[in-house]
Every structure is written in C-alpha cells, then in structure tokens.
Amino acid sequence: MSHAEPSALAHQFDSLEQQKESSTLGMWFFLAQEMLFFGGLFVTYLLFRWRDPTAFAAGSHELDILLGGFNTVVLIGSSLTMAMAVHSAQTDKQRQLVGYLVATGALGLVFLVVKYFEYSAKWHHHLVPGAAFHFAEPIGGRAELFFSLYFAMTGMHALHMVIGVAVLAWILARARTGEFGARYYNPVECFGLYWHFVDIVWIFLFPLLYLIGRH
Amino acid sequence: MSAENQLPATHYLNATSGLRSWLLTLDHKRIGILYLLGVSFFFLLGSAFAMLVRLELLTPQGDLMSPDTYNHMFTMHGIFMVFFFLIPAIPGVLGNFALPIMIGAKDVAFPKLNLLSWYVFMTGGLLTMYGLLTGGVDTGWTFYPPYSSLYSTSAVLPVGIGVFVNGFASILTGVNFMVTVHRMRAPGMTWFRLPLFVWGQYATSLVMVLGTPVVAITLVMLVLERAFHFGFFDAAKGGDPVLFQHLFWFYSHPAVYIMILPSMAVISELIAAFARKRIFGYQAVAFASIGIAVLGFLVWGHHMYVSSQSVYAGVVFSLLTMLVAIPSAVKVFNWTFTLYKGAVALEMPMLYAMGFIGLFVIGGLTGVFLATLGFDVHVHDTYFVVAHFHYVMVGGTIMGYLGGLHYWWPKMTGRMYSPFWGKTSGWLVFVGFNLTFFPQFLLGMQGMPRRYHAYPAEWQVLNVLSTAGASVLGVGFILPVVYFLWSLRAGKIAGPNPWGARGLEWETTSPPPTFNFETPPVVEHEAYDYVTPAEQRAAGSPPAGTH
Numbered sequence: 001m002s003h004a005e006p007s008a009l010a011h012q013f014d015s016l017e018q019q020k021e022s023s024t025l026g027m028w029f030f031l032a033q034e035m036l037f038f039g040g041l042f043v044t045y046l047l048f049r050w051r052d053p054t055a056f057a058a059g060s061h062e063l064d065i066l067l068g069g070f071n072t073v074v075l076i077g078s079s080l081t082m083a084m085a086v087h088s089a090q091t092d093k094q095r096q097l098v099g100y101l102v103a104t105g106a107l108g109l110v111f112l113v114v115k116y117f118e119y120s121a122k123w124h125h126h127l128v129p130g131a132a133f134h135f136a137e138p139i140g141g142r143a144e145l146f147f148s149l150y151f152a153m154t155g156m157h158a159l160h161m162v163i164g165v166a167v168l169a170w171i172l173a174r175a176r177t178g179e180f181g182a183r184y185y186n187p188v189e190c191f192g193l194y195w196h197f198v199d200i201v202w203i204f205l206f207p208l209l210y211l212i213g214r215h
Numbered sequence: 216m217s218a219e220n221q222l223p224a225t226h227y228l229n230a231t232s233g234l235r236s237w238l239l240t241l242d243h244k245r246i247g248i249l250y251l252l253g254v255s256f257f258f259l260l261g262s263a264f265a266m267l268v269r270l271e272l273l274t275p276q277g278d279l280m281s282p283d284t285y286n287h288m289f290t291m292h293g294i295f296m297v298f299f300f301l302i303p304a305i306p307g308v309l310g311n312f313a314l315p316i317m318i319g320a321k322d323v324a325f326p327k328l329n330l331l332s333w334y335v336f337m338t339g340g341l342l343t344m345y346g347l348l349t350g351g352v353d354t355g356w357t358f359y360p361p362y363s364s365l366y367s368t369s370a371v372l373p374v375g376i377g378v379f380v381n382g383f384a385s386i387l388t389g390v391n392f393m394v395t396v397h398r399m400r401a402p403g404m405t406w407f408r409l410p411l412f413v414w415g416q417y418a419t420s421l422v423m424v425l426g427t428p429v430v431a432i433t434l435v436m437l438v439l440e441r442a443f444h445f446g447f448f449d450a451a452k453g454g455d456p457v458l459f460q461h462l463f464w465f466y467s468h469p470a471v472y473i474m475i476l477p478s479m480a481v482i483s484e485l486i487a488a489f490a491r492k493r494i495f496g497y498q499a500v501a502f503a504s505i506g507i508a509v510l511g512f513l514v515w516g517h518h519m520y521v522s523s524q525s526v527y528a529g530v531v532f533s534l535l536t537m538l539v540a541i542p543s544a545v546k547v548f549n550w551t552f553t554l555y556k557g558a559v560a561l562e563m564p565m566l567y568a569m570g571f572i573g574l575f576v577i578g579g580l581t582g583v584f585l586a587t588l589g590f591d592v593h594v595h596d597t598y599f600v601v602a603h604f605h606y607v608m609v610g611g612t613i614m615g616y617l618g619g620l621h622y623w624w625p626k627m628t629g630r631m632y633s634p635f636w637g638k639t640s641g642w643l644v645f646v647g648f649n650l651t652f653f654p655q656f657l658l659g660m661q662g663m664p665r666r667y668h669a670y671p672a673e674w675q676v677l678n679v680l681s682t683a684g685a686s687v688l689g690v691g692f693i694l695p696v697v698y699f700l701w702s703l704r705a706g707k708i709a710g711p712n713p714w715g716a717r718g719l720e721w722e723t724t725s726p727p728p729t730f731n732f733e734t735p736p737v738v739e740h741e742a743y744d745y746v747t748p749a750e751q752r753a754a755g756s757p758p759a760g761t762h
Contacts, residue, residue: 010326011241011321011322011326011730012320012321012322012323012324012326012399018398018399021398022324022325022394022397022398022399023325025393025394025397025398026324026325026390026391026394029389029390029393029394029424030386030390032424032425033386033389033390033424033425033427033428034428036425036426036428036429037428037429037431037432038432039428039429039432040428040429040432040433040436040462041432041436043462044436044447044458044462047455047458048453048454048455051453052453055453129443129444129445129446130443130444130445131444141452141453142453144446144452144453145446145447145452145453145454148439148445148446148447148452148454149447151439151445152435152436152439152445152447156432156435
C-alpha cells in the first residue's frame with residue numbers, strides 16, 4: 001500500500017477508492033434528502049397555484065423578470081465553471097482549479113447580490129407577507145400566499161447558496177495548498193454535486209415563480 | 216485465549232482518557248455511549264412529564280394542575296419521547312455501537328459526521344429545553360396550526376426550531392449508516408450474510424433520509440407563519456391548515472417505522488441468539504424491513520380520516536395501511552417459527568424479545584382496527600389510539616431497546632449485570648406496561664377522549680389502574696440504571712461471548728479495541744450459523760458457540 005499522501009486516506013477506509021466511492025454515495029444520499037426538503041415547498045406551491053391561478057399570475061407580474069433571467073444565466077455559468085473546476089482537479093491542473101473555483105464563488109456572490117436588490121425592492125413595494133403587505137385590487141390579499149411562497153422558496157434556495165459559497169471558500173483554501181489532484185479530488189467533486197443541485201433547484205424556481213402565467 | 220476473568224489491557228474505553236477524548240471522539244462506539252447518555256436524559260425528562268399526566272388523571276377532577284398546565288405536560292411528554300428518545304435511541308445507541316462491528320468495519324463511513332450528528336441532536340435537545348424553560352408548549356407534539364401558528368401563547372418557536380435542528384441529526388445518521396452498509400462491509404460479508412439487525416438499520420436509515428426533510432421544511436413553514444405571518448396554513452389568507460397535517464404526517468407516520476424497525480432489528484438478533492437457530496425465512500425478514508419502510512410512506516392519510524380528507528382518499532389510505540400488516544406479520548411469524556424446535560434459553564434479553572412479540576402483536580393488530588375507516592371514526596382521538604401507539608412505541612420500541620441494551624451491555628462494558636435484577640426489572644416492565652395501557656383500550660372504547668385533564672367519575676377505576684401501572688413501569692425503568700451502573704464497578708467479567716451467540720461482534724474482545732478487531736475479519740459463513748440441536752445429536756458434539 002502506498003503511503004505517499006497519508007493525510008488523504010482517512011483511518012476508517014482501506015483504500016482511496018473505497019473512500020471516494022463512499023463520499024460520492026453519501027453526497028447522493030444527502031441530495032436525495034435535499035430533494036424531499038424542497039419537495040415540501042414545491043407541493044405547497046402546486047396546491048395553492050391550482051387553487052388560485054389568477055392571484056399567482058398577478059403576483060408573478062410583480063417579479064423582475066430581467067433580474068431573474070440575469071441570475072439564471074449567472075447560475076448556469078457558475079455550474080459550468082464548477083464542472084471545469086472538477087475537470088481541472090481530475091487532470092491535475094492546479095492553477096485552473098483555483099481559477100475556476102474563484103470564478104464559481106464570484107458568480108455565486110453576484111447571484112446573492114442581485115437577490116438582495118430584488119428582495120429590497122419587494123420590501124419597498126410592501127410585497128413582503130405580514131402586516132404591511134399591500135397588493136392592488138382586485139387581487140388584494142389573495143396575492144400574499146404567492147409572496148409567502150416566493151420568499152420561502154427563493155429564501156431557502158439563497159440560504160443554500162450562502163452555505164455553498166462558505167463551503168466553496170473552504171474548498172478553495174484547501175485547493176490553494178495543492179491538496180487536490182488526479183489522485184485525490186473527491187471533496188471538489190462532491191461539492192460540485194451540491195452546487196449543481198442548488199443550481200437545478202433554481203432552474204425549477206425561475207419558471208414556476210417568474211414565468212408561468214405571464215402573458 | 217486470554218484469561219476469561221480479566222478485561223483486555225486496552226480497549227476503546229481506556230485507549231485514551233479525559234473529557235476531551237470523549238467530546239471529540241470519532242469512535243462509533245464512544246459516540247454510541249454519548250447517545251446513551253443523551254437519550255437517557257431525555258427519556259428521564261419525558262417520563263417525568265408522563266408521571267405528572269398520570270398523577271393528574273388519578274382523580275376525575277382536574278385537581279393537580281390547571282387545564283393549561285396539563286396541555287403543557289402531555290405536549291412536552293410527547294415531544295421529548297418521540298423526537299429525543301424513540302427516534303434516536305436504537306440507531307444512536309445500539310446502531311452506532313454495534314452496526315460497524317457487525318459488518319466487520321473499523322468504523323462508520325463518516326466518523327466526523329457521526330460525531331456532528333450527536334452535537335446536532337444535543338443542540339436540538341437544548342433548544343427544546345430552552346423552550347421548556349421559557350414557557351413550554353401546549354400544542355400537542357403534532358404542532359397543528361392554526362392553534363400553533365396563530366393562537367398558542369407558548370414557546371412554539373424555540374421548540375419548533377429545536378425539533379427542526381434535531382431532524383438533521385437523524386438525516387446525517389441515516390446517510391452515514393446507509394453508506395457504511397454499502398461500502399464498509401468486510402470481505403465476504405455479502406448483503407445476504409448481513410445480520411438482520413443491519414437490514415433493519417438500513418431500512419430505518421432509508422426512512423430517516425427520505426422522511427425527515429419533509430417535516431423539517433414543514434417546521435420551517437410553521438416558523439415563518441408564526442414569526443413573520445406567512446399564510447401557508449392560515450385559511451384567512453387562502454392557506455390551508457390541513458396541508459400542514461398532510462406534510463407533517465408524510466414524515467411522522469414513517470417516523471413510527473423509524474422507531475419500530477430498529478427495534479424489530481434487535482429482536483431478530485435476540486431470537487436467533489437465544490433460540491440458537493438461524494432466523495426462519497431470513498430473506499423474507501430482510502425484505503419485510505424494506506417493505507415496511509416503503510409502505511410506510513404511503514399511509515399518512517390514516518391520521519386524517521376526520522380532517523376533511525376526501526372519503527375516497529380515506530378508502531385508499533385505509534387499504535394501504537392494512538398492507539403494512541403483511542410484512543409486520545411476516546416478521547412475527549418468522550420469529551415464532553424460529554423458536555420452534557430451537558434450543559430456547561430464557562436469558563435476560565430474551566425476556567424482552569418474548570415481551571416484544573406479544574405486545575407488538577396487540578399494538579399491530581389494533582393498528583389494523585384503526586386503519587378501518589368506520590372503526591377509526593368511532594375511536595378517533597380517544598384513549599384507544601393512545602393505548603394502540605403506546606403498545607407499539609413502548610411495548611415495541613422500548614422493549615427492543617432494552618432487550619438490545621441488555622444483550623450488548625457485556626460487549627459495551629466487558630461486564631455482566633445481575634441476571635436476577637435484570638429479570639426482575641424485565642417482569643416489572645412487562646406487567647407495569649400492560650397495567651398502564653390495557654385499561655386505556657377499554658377507556659377508549661367507552662369514548663374517553665385523549666388530551667383532557669378531567670373525566671367523568673365512572674372512568675376512575677380504569678384510570679387508577681393505569682396510573683398504578685405507570686408507577687410499576689417507572690420502577691422497572693429505574694432498576695436497570697442502578698444495576699447497569701453497579702455492573703461497571705462490580706459486574707462479573709463477561710468475556711468475548713457471554714451468550715454463546717454468533718456474529719462478528721462476539722468474535723472480538725469485550726470491550727472491543729478502538730478499531731474493533733485485532734485482525735480484519737473475513738466472513739465465510741451465513742449469518743446465524745448455529746448448529747441446531749438435531750444436527751448436534753447427529754454429529755454427537757457439544758453445542759456450537761457455547762463455552
């Protein structure tokens with residue numbers, strides 16, 4: 001057995017291959033629970049959209065499709081750079097790995113900044129659910145449920161982005177020490193899985209909240 | 216073999232020392248012990264609330280506490296018992312301790328995650344305790360809105376957040392165990408050579424990973440609703456309180472299987488060990504665990520027969536619920552067949568296994584009654600339901616937990632407890648349990664509603680019996696604490712295999728070394744390769760596996 005990089009192999013495993021398979025499988029199981037987690041919100045969305053489609057369409061009109069569309073492009077771009085980061089690690093290209101990780105993080109931050117401006121606009125227009133909520137008649141208070149879902153769904157997604165950027169910073173710090181390469185890169189790969197998952201959630205959220213019912 | 220009457224020189228308990236070595240341990244066995252301390256504490260707390268509930272019900276009038284206080288008592292009893300004892304107990308304590316050894320691994324796949332699970336669990340517990348100290352909760356453990364979201368003045372937020380946080384301990388443990396079973400098995404340990412305990416833990420983990428996130432997001436929605444007036448469950452805003460019930464039971468019914476499946480998993484081990492026989496229909500029992508886990512996700516609507524759910528949905532849920540009885544019965548019948556012509560030894564843990572079978576049959580069959588639409592509407596929210604789920608939760612889960620704890624205690628500590636006091640407490644638990652909960656079936660049939668602090672005088676006799684039973688049960692639960700602690704100092708040295716059982720965990724020392732085995736095991740046999748009495752007679756040799 002090779003002991004060239006003893007730090008990479010954790011004590012409970014017999015080989016790097018077993019370790020890699022285990023962490024990848026664990027990540028997929030974790031993503032399965034993430035799907036069910038967001039699933040609760042999607043079911044809620046489905047129920048209330050089916051009950052009151054006009055209020056949902058009216059609520060949808062208040063969302064900024066340009067900012068939402070811009071963010072969609074940003075996120076898809078970040079998934080690309082993330083995939084390139086994993087590829088760079090697999091092919092031992094240290095400089096590219098660090099570069100792509102930085103790009104992924106930067107795009108993630110751009111997404112969050114845009115989201116902040118969207119949220120604050122909703123705040124100023126009294127579209128945040130609660131006592132101050134106000135929506136023009138004839139829809140009126142019926143739109144509150146749409147915005148409850150909007151904030152819960154995009155908020156939960158944004159929280160996943162914040163956690164993602166934080167973990168990315170940690171992966172980046174490790175990448176800069178040259179820890180990852182063709183022999184050992186599963187933390188980068190597993191983080192990539194998470195990042196793509198969060199991206200895919202947005203791919204569903206964008207049409208459901210911004211696009212459907214807009215004429 | 217080294218001397219039978221002394222502990223191994225180094226083992227996982229004394230390999231390192233100091234508080235730090237425990238609080239930062241990555242050893243699955245030590246984490247199991249940490250869970251043992253945690254769940255025992257929350258069990259004690261939950262039991263105290265149960266005793267207060269039973270004390271109040273000693274007399275028909277509400278004379279011990281106000282109705283409002285009573286609401287707090289049964290709610291806190293439910294929350295601590297369900298979320299902080301029944302769900303984490305067997306996976307956290309016995310699963311953590313035994314599962315990696317049973318598959319011949321050095322540890323779980325993700326030891327750091329395992330330790331994190333315990334901290335998440337304790338954080339959830341402490342948040343809930345904080346909620347308890349700042350007013351407690353009076354919504355019932357089910358947190359139904361709109362009462363929980365709009366009207367209750369109790370500490371719904373900290374407790375809701377505590378339960379939410381605790382959910383992630385479940386999820387992380389589930390992910391960890393599943394990967395461990397997939398990837399960490401010793402050479403030769405194929406899926407169908409796994410002890411049934413491992414199959415049961417795997418099925419449990421499946422439910423933990425797929426069910427828990429749904430209740431987590433539901434609690435997030437409840438918190439948003441209560442703190443920021445979102446409208447998901449508020450009919451005045453177009454929301455729907457019944458949606459909460461759907462989402463809540465989508466997890467919380469499978470959660471019942473998170474509690475019972477690991478207990479069944481323990482029972483399979485006990486029955487095989489003390490009947491000295493391979494479990495009859497091994498594969499059927501293994502698949503029954505998976506079957507229960509899958510079917511468990513399709514039955515949540517049986518909690519909602521009277522919650523405006525459509526009658527047709529009710530009929531479908533009723534049928535699906537009855538289907539769960541099939542894999543459950545497969546297990547019970549196969550355990551019974553295993554006993555047939557086995558060399559049954561009524562050792563202490565076996566008492567719990569036998570108790571489990573009897574009580575689970577009652578709990579399970581009354582579950583089929585309750586699955587039946589017409590009958591359920593009659594007894595909905597009565598003590599019949601309370602008695603039913605206590606037969607499953609206490610008669611099932613706790614019997615399995617205690618049975619497993621008594622079975623693996625010599626492995627965990629290297630020492631035996633007093634068999635006399637063990638059997639005494641086993642009988643006290645069995646008698647006390649039946650005395651507590653059987654009268655509740657009768658009360659429920661007569662229509663006594665659950666969650667009321669007062670009741671008409673004609674129900675007093677049965678309630679007094681129930682409270683008396685709870686006291687006996689309490690003594691039965693306290694005794695093990697005493698003799699387990701006593702065994703740590705003065706117990707007889709157990710040796711590697713005190714029960715003469717088969718399985719990798721009995722092939723290593725008691726207590727095991729930190730990485731479980733001196734030499735990595737290679738598996739060449741089926742699970743439970745006991746020699747049956749008939750085979751022994753044929754071979755003319757002494758019983759296999761005994762000393």
